[in-house]
Amino acid sequence: MDERRPARASRVALALRSTVYVLLVVGLSNLLLVEAIDRDVLGHVRSGIASLAAAVLSLVRDDVRAAGQSVFVGGSAVEIVNGCTGVDVAIFLASAVLVYPAAWRAKLRGVALAFAVVLATNFVRVLTLCWLNASSPHAFELVHVYVWPAFISLVCLATLLAWIRSATPRDA
Amino acid sequence: MPRRTLLLLLRFAAAFGLLAWLAAEIPVYQWLERPVVAAAGALLHQRAMESRSLALVQRGEGHWIYVYDLRLGEQRSVVDRPMHAHGFVALVFASLVLATPWPGARRAALLVGIGAPLVFALCTLMLMSDVAGWEAETVAALGVAPLHPGAYRVPLGFVAGLHRTAAAGLLPVVLWALVALRPASRRG
Numbered sequence: 145m146d147e148r149r150p151a152r153a154s155r156v157a158l159a160l161r162s163t164v165y166v167l168l169v170v171g172l173s174n175l176l177l178v179e180a181i182d183r184d185v186l187g188h189v190r191s192g193i194a195s196l197a198a199a200v201l202s203l204v205r206d207d208v209r210a211a212g213q214s215v216f217v218g219g220s221a222v223e224i225v226n227g228c229t230g231v232d233v234a235i236f237l238a239s240a241v242l243v244y245p246a247a248w249r250a251k252l253r254g255v256a257l258a259f260a261v262v263l264a265t266n267f268v269r270v271l272t273l274c275w276l277n278a279s280s281p282h283a284f285e286l287v288h289v290y291v292w293p294a295f296i297s298l299v300c301l302a303t304l305l306a307w308i309r310s311a312t313p314r315d316a
Numbered sequence: 317m318p319r320r321t322l323l324l325l326l327r328f329a330a331a332f333g334l335l336a337w338l339a340a341e342i343p344v345y346q347w348l349e350r351p352v353v354a355a356a357g358a359l360l361h362q363r364a365m366e367s368r369s370l371a372l373v374q375r376g377e378g379h380w381i382y383v384y385d386l387r388l389g390e391q392r393s394v395v396d397r398p399m400h401a402h403g404f405v406a407l408v409f410a411s412l413v414l415a416t417p418w419p420g421a422r423r424a425a426l427l428v429g430i431g432a433p434l435v436f437a438l439c440t441l442m443l444m445s446d447v448a449g450w451e452a453e454t455v456a457a458l459g460v461a462p463l464h465p466g467a468y469r470v471p472l473g474f475v476a477g478l479h480r481t482a483a484a485g486l487l488p489v490v491l492w493a494l495v496a497l498r499p500a501s502r503r504g
Contacts, residue, residue, distance in 0.1 A: 162491055169487070173478050227483075236486040240493065289401060290336045297408055297489055298329050304493050305321045 161243045168239040173232060182226070187213075189231060190224045197224075197270050215270075217278035222270075230266025234259045237300050241307060250311035261303045265296060328415035335407045346372070346380050348403030352436070353382065356443045361469055365389045368467060370447060372399065382443075384450050388463075393454045400446070402439040409435045409488040416496070431488065438484060444468055445475040 175181060190213040198210035207218045214223045226232065241254035269292050276284040339345055349372055357370035367387045375381050380399040386392070409431055419427065444467070451467040478484045 158495060162494055165490065165494065166487070170474050170478060173483075174474065174476065177476060232483040233486060236483050236490060240490040244494070286340060290340050293404055293485060294329075294332045294336050297332065297485060298325065300486055301328060301489050301493065302325050304490065305325070305497070308493070308497050309318065309321065 157245075161245075165239055165243045168243065169236055172235045172239065176226065176232065176235075186226060186229065186231065189229050190226070193229060193267065193270060194224045196267070197274055200271060201274060215274045217274050220278040220281075222274045222277050224270065228266070228270060230263045230269075233266065233296060233300065234262040237262055237304060240304055244308060244311070246308075246311040250307075254307045254311060257307060258303060261299065262296075265299050269296070324415060324417075328411055331414035332407065332411035335411055339401075339403070339407060343378070343380075344407075345401040345403040346374075346399070348406050348439075349380070349399055349401075352402055352439045352443055355436075355440045356447060359440075359444065359470075360447070360467055361465060366463070368451075382446075384447060384454075386451060386454055388455075388458065388460060391458055391460070393458060395450045395454055397446070397450065400443070402442055405439055405485050405488065406435050408485045409492075412488060412492045416492075435488060438478075438487065441472065441475045442478065442484060444470075445472045448472050449476075 176186065191210075194210045194213050194215050197215050198208050201215070201217060202208040205217065207216075209216050213225075214221050237258035238255040241251055241258055244251075244254075246254070273284060273288055273292070276287055335344075353370055353372040360368040360370060362368060365388065367385075369385045371383045371385075372380060373383055375396075382395075382397045382399060384395040384397070386395070413424070413427060413431070416427070418424070448467045452462070455461075455463060478487075
Protein backbone atom coordinates (compact mmCIF):
# COMPACT_ATOMS: atom_id res chain seq x y z
CA MET A 145 0.00 0.00 0.00
CA ASP A 146 2.83 2.38 0.89
CA GLU A 147 4.37 2.02 -2.55
CA ARG A 148 1.21 3.35 -4.15
CA ARG A 149 1.26 6.59 -2.18
CA PRO A 150 4.05 8.38 -4.10
CA ALA A 151 2.48 7.42 -7.44
CA ARG A 152 -0.90 8.72 -6.29
CA ALA A 153 0.69 11.92 -4.98
CA SER A 154 2.41 12.35 -8.34
CA ARG A 155 -0.93 11.98 -10.16
CA VAL A 156 -2.62 14.50 -7.86
CA ALA A 157 0.26 16.94 -8.37
CA LEU A 158 -0.02 16.48 -12.13
CA ALA A 159 -3.78 17.12 -12.09
CA LEU A 160 -3.23 20.21 -9.94
CA ARG A 161 -0.49 21.54 -12.22
CA SER A 162 -2.64 20.97 -15.32
CA THR A 163 -5.58 22.79 -13.73
CA VAL A 164 -3.42 25.71 -12.62
CA TYR A 165 -1.92 25.84 -16.13
CA VAL A 166 -5.35 26.07 -17.81
CA LEU A 167 -6.51 28.72 -15.33
CA LEU A 168 -3.30 30.69 -15.86
CA VAL A 169 -3.54 30.74 -19.67
CA VAL A 170 -7.26 31.53 -19.58
CA GLY A 171 -6.64 34.41 -17.14
CA LEU A 172 -3.63 35.84 -18.96
CA SER A 173 -5.24 35.45 -22.41
CA ASN A 174 -8.26 37.39 -21.21
CA LEU A 175 -5.97 40.03 -19.76
CA LEU A 176 -4.84 40.71 -23.34
CA LEU A 177 -8.44 41.66 -24.18
CA VAL A 178 -8.53 44.45 -21.58
CA GLU A 179 -8.85 47.66 -23.57
CA ALA A 180 -6.18 49.59 -21.66
CA ILE A 181 -3.63 46.78 -22.11
CA ASP A 182 -4.52 46.45 -25.76
CA ARG A 183 -4.14 50.18 -26.36
CA ASP A 184 -1.13 50.96 -24.17
CA VAL A 185 0.93 47.77 -24.48
CA LEU A 186 -0.14 45.57 -27.38
CA GLY A 187 -0.76 48.54 -29.68
CA HIS A 188 2.93 49.48 -29.36
CA VAL A 189 3.99 45.85 -29.86
CA ARG A 190 1.92 45.62 -33.06
CA SER A 191 3.24 48.87 -34.55
CA GLY A 192 6.79 47.96 -33.42
CA ILE A 193 6.60 44.62 -35.24
CA ALA A 194 5.21 46.35 -38.35
CA SER A 195 8.01 48.97 -38.36
CA LEU A 196 10.75 46.39 -37.72
CA ALA A 197 9.39 44.02 -40.38
CA ALA A 198 9.25 46.85 -42.91
CA ALA A 199 12.80 47.89 -42.00
CA VAL A 200 14.12 44.34 -42.51
CA LEU A 201 12.18 43.74 -45.74
CA SER A 202 13.32 47.10 -47.15
CA LEU A 203 16.88 45.71 -47.11
CA VAL A 204 15.91 43.42 -49.98
CA ARG A 205 12.98 45.28 -51.60
CA ASP A 206 12.43 48.94 -52.42
CA ASP A 207 8.63 48.95 -52.36
CA VAL A 208 8.19 48.35 -48.61
CA ARG A 209 6.78 50.69 -45.99
CA ALA A 210 5.03 50.52 -42.63
CA ALA A 211 1.97 52.58 -41.76
CA GLY A 212 0.65 52.21 -38.23
CA GLN A 213 0.17 48.49 -37.66
CA SER A 214 0.34 47.48 -41.33
CA VAL A 215 3.20 46.46 -43.57
CA PHE A 216 2.88 47.36 -47.26
CA VAL A 217 4.91 45.29 -49.72
CA GLY A 218 4.30 46.30 -53.33
CA GLY A 219 0.55 46.49 -53.81
CA SER A 220 -0.30 44.22 -50.87
CA ALA A 221 -0.71 44.91 -47.19
CA VAL A 222 -0.51 42.77 -44.06
CA GLU A 223 -2.07 44.10 -40.87
CA ILE A 224 -0.42 43.02 -37.64
CA VAL A 225 -3.27 41.99 -35.33
CA ASN A 226 -3.06 40.47 -31.84
CA GLY A 227 -2.70 36.93 -33.16
CA CYS A 228 0.39 38.08 -35.11
CA THR A 229 2.39 39.42 -32.16
CA GLY A 230 3.43 36.10 -30.63
CA VAL A 231 2.65 37.42 -27.14
CA ASP A 232 -0.27 34.98 -26.85
CA VAL A 233 1.90 31.99 -27.75
CA ALA A 234 4.65 33.17 -25.40
CA ILE A 235 2.08 33.33 -22.58
CA PHE A 236 1.08 29.69 -23.24
CA LEU A 237 4.70 28.59 -23.12
CA ALA A 238 5.76 30.78 -20.18
CA SER A 239 2.76 29.55 -18.16
CA ALA A 240 3.90 25.96 -18.67
CA VAL A 241 7.33 26.94 -17.34
CA LEU A 242 5.73 28.60 -14.32
CA VAL A 243 3.66 25.56 -13.31
CA TYR A 244 6.43 23.00 -13.82
CA PRO A 245 8.12 22.00 -10.53
CA ALA A 246 11.52 23.69 -10.71
CA ALA A 247 13.56 26.29 -8.83
CA TRP A 248 12.36 29.90 -9.22
CA ARG A 249 15.65 30.95 -10.79
CA ALA A 250 15.18 28.26 -13.46
CA LYS A 251 11.56 29.32 -13.94
CA LEU A 252 12.55 32.96 -14.50
CA ARG A 253 15.17 31.82 -17.00
CA GLY A 254 12.49 29.69 -18.69
CA VAL A 255 10.01 32.56 -18.93
CA ALA A 256 12.68 34.78 -20.52
CA LEU A 257 13.61 31.94 -22.88
CA ALA A 258 9.94 31.37 -23.80
CA PHE A 259 9.40 35.02 -24.73
CA ALA A 260 12.72 35.29 -26.59
CA VAL A 261 12.22 32.12 -28.65
CA VAL A 262 8.55 32.74 -29.46
CA LEU A 263 8.92 36.42 -30.31
CA ALA A 264 11.97 35.74 -32.53
CA THR A 265 10.23 32.83 -34.32
CA ASN A 266 7.08 34.87 -34.72
CA PHE A 267 9.03 37.74 -36.25
CA VAL A 268 10.43 35.39 -38.91
CA ARG A 269 6.82 34.24 -39.47
CA VAL A 270 5.67 37.83 -40.02
CA LEU A 271 8.53 38.45 -42.49
CA THR A 272 7.74 35.35 -44.55
CA LEU A 273 4.01 36.08 -44.58
CA CYS A 274 4.51 39.72 -45.65
CA TRP A 275 6.81 38.51 -48.44
CA LEU A 276 4.48 35.71 -49.60
CA ASN A 277 1.39 37.92 -49.49
CA ALA A 278 3.02 40.15 -52.10
CA SER A 279 4.54 37.44 -54.26
CA SER A 280 2.24 34.40 -54.02
CA PRO A 281 -1.17 34.70 -52.32
CA HIS A 282 -1.80 30.94 -52.77
CA ALA A 283 1.44 30.07 -51.00
CA PHE A 284 0.57 32.68 -48.35
CA GLU A 285 -2.66 30.82 -47.52
CA LEU A 286 -0.91 27.46 -47.35
CA VAL A 287 1.97 28.70 -45.22
CA HIS A 288 -0.27 30.83 -42.98
CA VAL A 289 -2.86 28.11 -42.25
CA TYR A 290 -0.81 24.91 -42.34
CA VAL A 291 2.95 25.45 -42.14
CA TRP A 292 3.49 28.14 -39.51
CA PRO A 293 1.01 26.87 -36.89
CA ALA A 294 2.69 23.45 -37.08
CA PHE A 295 6.17 24.91 -36.94
CA ILE A 296 5.37 27.17 -33.99
CA SER A 297 3.86 24.22 -32.09
CA LEU A 298 7.03 22.28 -32.76
CA VAL A 299 9.29 25.13 -31.65
CA CYS A 300 7.27 25.53 -28.43
CA LEU A 301 7.41 21.82 -27.69
CA ALA A 302 11.16 21.73 -28.35
CA THR A 303 11.75 24.78 -26.15
CA LEU A 304 9.68 23.33 -23.32
CA LEU A 305 11.40 19.93 -23.50
CA ALA A 306 14.84 21.55 -23.60
CA TRP A 307 14.01 23.81 -20.66
CA ILE A 308 12.56 20.95 -18.58
CA ARG A 309 15.71 18.96 -19.28
CA SER A 310 17.94 21.85 -18.15
CA ALA A 311 15.78 22.67 -15.12
CA THR A 312 15.46 19.13 -13.77
CA PRO A 313 18.25 18.17 -11.39
CA ARG A 314 19.97 14.98 -12.53
CA ASP A 315 20.48 12.16 -10.07
CA ALA A 316 24.08 11.13 -9.56
CA MET B 317 19.25 17.79 -26.77
CA PRO B 318 19.08 14.07 -25.82
CA ARG B 319 18.38 11.56 -28.58
CA ARG B 320 15.06 10.46 -27.02
CA THR B 321 13.70 14.02 -26.97
CA LEU B 322 14.90 14.64 -30.51
CA LEU B 323 13.19 11.47 -31.71
CA LEU B 324 9.98 12.54 -30.00
CA LEU B 325 10.10 15.93 -31.73
CA LEU B 326 10.83 14.32 -35.08
CA ARG B 327 7.89 11.94 -34.65
CA PHE B 328 5.62 14.86 -33.73
CA ALA B 329 6.85 16.87 -36.74
CA ALA B 330 6.34 13.90 -39.07
CA ALA B 331 2.84 13.13 -37.72
CA PHE B 332 1.75 16.76 -37.84
CA GLY B 333 3.26 17.21 -41.30
CA LEU B 334 1.34 14.21 -42.58
CA LEU B 335 -1.95 15.33 -41.01
CA ALA B 336 -1.50 18.95 -42.17
CA TRP B 337 -0.79 17.70 -45.70
CA LEU B 338 -3.97 15.59 -45.56
CA ALA B 339 -5.91 18.63 -44.32
CA ALA B 340 -4.60 20.67 -47.27
CA GLU B 341 -5.45 17.91 -49.79
CA ILE B 342 -8.83 16.71 -48.52
CA PRO B 343 -11.43 18.65 -46.50
CA VAL B 344 -10.35 17.34 -43.09
CA TYR B 345 -11.01 20.66 -41.33
CA GLN B 346 -14.57 20.74 -42.75
CA TRP B 347 -15.22 17.18 -41.53
CA LEU B 348 -13.91 18.06 -38.09
CA GLU B 349 -15.94 21.27 -38.02
CA ARG B 350 -19.32 19.62 -38.76
CA PRO B 351 -19.82 17.94 -35.34
CA VAL B 352 -18.52 21.09 -33.64
CA VAL B 353 -21.13 23.19 -35.50
CA ALA B 354 -23.81 20.61 -34.66
CA ALA B 355 -22.96 20.76 -30.96
CA ALA B 356 -22.76 24.58 -30.90
CA GLY B 357 -26.08 24.72 -32.80
CA ALA B 358 -27.80 22.27 -30.46
CA LEU B 359 -26.80 24.32 -27.42
CA LEU B 360 -28.27 27.58 -28.81
CA HIS B 361 -30.78 29.23 -26.54
CA GLN B 362 -34.37 29.17 -27.87
CA ARG B 363 -37.49 30.74 -26.43
CA ALA B 364 -40.79 32.27 -27.47
CA MET B 365 -40.27 35.02 -30.09
CA GLU B 366 -36.54 34.19 -30.32
CA SER B 367 -35.06 31.48 -32.53
CA ARG B 368 -31.50 30.75 -33.50
CA SER B 369 -29.82 28.30 -35.84
CA LEU B 370 -26.26 27.62 -36.92
CA ALA B 371 -25.11 25.76 -40.03
CA LEU B 372 -21.94 25.11 -41.97
CA VAL B 373 -22.48 25.44 -45.72
CA GLN B 374 -20.27 25.31 -48.79
CA ARG B 375 -20.16 28.47 -50.87
CA GLY B 376 -18.10 27.89 -53.99
CA GLU B 377 -15.06 25.66 -54.52
CA GLY B 378 -13.46 24.82 -51.18
CA HIS B 379 -15.04 27.83 -49.49
CA TRP B 380 -17.08 27.06 -46.38
CA ILE B 381 -19.01 29.48 -44.24
CA TYR B 382 -20.99 29.51 -41.02
CA VAL B 383 -24.56 30.75 -41.40
CA TYR B 384 -26.09 32.08 -38.19
CA ASP B 385 -29.81 32.75 -38.46
CA LEU B 386 -31.31 34.88 -35.71
CA ARG B 387 -35.03 35.69 -35.47
CA LEU B 388 -36.26 38.15 -32.87
CA GLY B 389 -40.01 38.54 -33.15
CA GLU B 390 -40.65 40.05 -36.56
CA GLN B 391 -37.00 40.82 -37.22
CA ARG B 392 -34.61 38.37 -38.83
CA SER B 393 -30.89 38.58 -39.52
CA VAL B 394 -28.60 36.08 -41.24
CA VAL B 395 -24.87 36.34 -40.56
CA ASP B 396 -22.29 34.70 -42.88
CA ARG B 397 -18.77 34.19 -41.59
CA PRO B 398 -15.86 32.23 -43.11
CA MET B 399 -15.14 28.86 -41.50
CA HIS B 400 -12.41 28.84 -38.90
CA ALA B 401 -10.16 25.77 -38.73
CA HIS B 402 -10.86 24.83 -35.10
CA GLY B 403 -9.87 21.30 -36.11
CA PHE B 404 -6.25 22.49 -35.85
CA VAL B 405 -6.42 21.68 -32.14
CA ALA B 406 -7.59 18.13 -32.95
CA LEU B 407 -4.75 17.71 -35.45
CA VAL B 408 -2.20 18.78 -32.83
CA PHE B 409 -3.70 16.33 -30.33
CA ALA B 410 -3.72 13.49 -32.87
CA SER B 411 -0.07 14.24 -33.75
CA LEU B 412 0.89 14.06 -30.08
CA VAL B 413 -0.87 10.71 -29.69
CA LEU B 414 0.89 9.38 -32.80
CA ALA B 415 4.25 10.74 -31.62
CA THR B 416 4.01 9.18 -28.17
CA PRO B 417 5.91 5.90 -27.90
CA TRP B 418 3.28 3.10 -27.65
CA PRO B 419 2.06 3.39 -24.05
CA GLY B 420 0.06 0.13 -24.08
CA ALA B 421 -3.58 -0.36 -25.05
CA ARG B 422 -5.06 0.64 -21.68
CA ARG B 423 -3.08 3.88 -21.38
CA ALA B 424 -3.60 4.75 -25.05
CA ALA B 425 -7.37 4.28 -24.65
CA LEU B 426 -7.28 6.41 -21.51
CA LEU B 427 -5.27 9.13 -23.31
CA VAL B 428 -7.68 9.26 -26.25
CA GLY B 429 -10.76 8.77 -24.04
CA ILE B 430 -9.89 11.79 -21.91
CA GLY B 431 -8.16 13.95 -24.52
CA ALA B 432 -10.61 13.67 -27.43
CA PRO B 433 -13.69 14.92 -25.50
CA LEU B 434 -11.60 17.76 -24.05
CA VAL B 435 -10.41 18.80 -27.52
CA PHE B 436 -13.99 18.60 -28.83
CA ALA B 437 -15.25 20.69 -25.90
CA LEU B 438 -12.52 23.29 -26.45
CA CYS B 439 -13.34 23.60 -30.18
CA THR B 440 -17.08 23.82 -29.44
CA LEU B 441 -16.56 26.49 -26.78
CA MET B 442 -14.42 28.54 -29.18
CA LEU B 443 -17.14 28.42 -31.84
CA MET B 444 -19.81 29.24 -29.24
CA SER B 445 -17.75 32.26 -28.22
CA ASP B 446 -17.76 33.38 -31.89
CA VAL B 447 -21.52 32.88 -32.17
CA ALA B 448 -22.11 34.92 -29.00
CA GLY B 449 -20.06 37.72 -30.57
CA TRP B 450 -22.02 37.57 -33.85
CA GLU B 451 -25.27 37.77 -31.94
CA ALA B 452 -24.11 40.81 -29.98
CA GLU B 453 -23.11 42.53 -33.26
CA THR B 454 -26.42 41.63 -34.91
CA VAL B 455 -28.52 42.77 -31.99
CA ALA B 456 -26.64 46.09 -31.93
CA ALA B 457 -27.13 46.50 -35.71
CA LEU B 458 -30.86 45.78 -35.38
CA GLY B 459 -31.12 48.43 -32.70
CA VAL B 460 -32.56 46.01 -30.16
CA ALA B 461 -31.65 46.16 -26.47
CA PRO B 462 -29.02 43.48 -25.56
CA LEU B 463 -30.74 40.18 -24.91
CA HIS B 464 -30.37 38.15 -21.78
CA PRO B 465 -28.92 35.53 -21.75
CA GLY B 466 -28.15 35.89 -25.49
CA ALA B 467 -27.12 33.02 -27.75
CA TYR B 468 -26.11 30.68 -24.89
CA ARG B 469 -27.03 30.21 -21.27
CA VAL B 470 -23.44 29.49 -20.24
CA PRO B 471 -20.92 32.31 -19.72
CA LEU B 472 -18.33 32.26 -22.52
CA GLY B 473 -16.18 35.23 -21.62
CA PHE B 474 -13.34 32.99 -20.42
CA VAL B 475 -12.96 31.42 -23.89
CA ALA B 476 -12.78 34.75 -25.70
CA GLY B 477 -9.15 35.30 -24.77
CA LEU B 478 -8.08 31.80 -25.78
CA HIS B 479 -9.84 32.04 -29.11
CA ARG B 480 -8.84 35.53 -30.09
CA THR B 481 -5.20 34.76 -29.50
CA ALA B 482 -5.39 31.71 -31.81
CA ALA B 483 -2.87 29.92 -29.63
CA ALA B 484 -5.32 27.35 -28.29
CA GLY B 485 -3.55 24.64 -30.29
CA LEU B 486 -0.77 24.85 -27.74
CA LEU B 487 -3.03 23.69 -24.91
CA PRO B 488 -2.80 19.97 -25.82
CA VAL B 489 0.93 20.35 -26.54
CA VAL B 490 1.72 21.73 -23.11
CA LEU B 491 -0.66 19.45 -21.21
CA TRP B 492 0.84 16.48 -23.00
CA ALA B 493 4.36 17.68 -22.09
CA LEU B 494 3.32 18.04 -18.45
CA VAL B 495 1.96 14.48 -18.45
CA ALA B 496 4.84 12.92 -20.36
CA LEU B 497 7.61 14.68 -18.47
CA ARG B 498 6.26 14.79 -14.94
CA PRO B 499 8.94 14.21 -12.36
CA ALA B 500 9.08 10.54 -11.36
CA SER B 501 7.61 9.80 -7.95
CA ARG B 502 10.22 8.75 -5.43
CA ARG B 503 9.87 5.29 -4.07
CA GLY B 504 10.96 4.50 -0.53
